[in-house]
Amino acid sequence: MGGETATARKVMVVADPSRESAGALQYALSHVVVENDELILVHVENPNSWKQTFSFLKRNNFGSSSSSSNPTNTPSEMGGGSGSAAGGGAGGADVDFLESMKQVCEIAQPKLRVRSIRVPMEAKDRASAILDRSQTLGVDILIIGQRRSLSTAILGSNKRRPGGAAMKLWLDTAEYLIENSKCTCVGVQKKGQNGGYLLNSKTHKNFWLLA
Secondary structure, three states: OOOOOOOOOEEEEEOOOOHHHHHHHHHHHHHHOOOOOEEEEEEEEOOOOHHHHHHHHHHOOHHHOOOOOOOOOOHHHHOOOOOOOOOOOOOHHHHHHHHHHHHHHHHHOOOOEEEEEEEEOOOOOHHHHHHHHHHHHOOOEEEEEOOOOHHHHOOOOOOOOOOHHHHHHHOOHHHHHHHHOOOEEEEEEEOOOOOOEEEEOOOOOOEEEOO
16 A cells, blocks of 8 residues: 655654554554655644543553664554653643654654644544645545444445434544545554554455555
């Protein structure tokens, strides 16, 4: 689903402090981006969820780990960073995990252009915020970590799906982006450290890719 092209591409990875997001970033670094590309890490900030983010970081000991020079870091290593648990404020944990993900990218591919963006959710839902920003930036490939769910399992089936606003409620964020993104969108499920990836896009359903 990736590969080297003559012109530089913009590849966006949805970033958050989760194993799914870490797996998506690993897939992007190992199978999608090349030197001429630009990698954009986008995080949608929900001001009401910082307590959950802080709890996640603390529970997974992200604050005590540091970035490794090994580009095949485990999800907990990829979320590392000094002082995330000590941040204490609404934005402290977000700053640490996003900066750590950026550092992992720079270590894995030193010549790659990497930038991180924080997008306020405001009145929009997370999926719409991501979709709007990807279109504004002219992104070529959008990558998001995906959890297995009932709607994922029947995404490619012949069952009738709702449309419009009802569809947004029926699908999770990854599935909605896959269905509605104007650029290629890939949902990534990481299967263990060396177990490969299960990929979903509009044209490929449950596509298995070795690590």
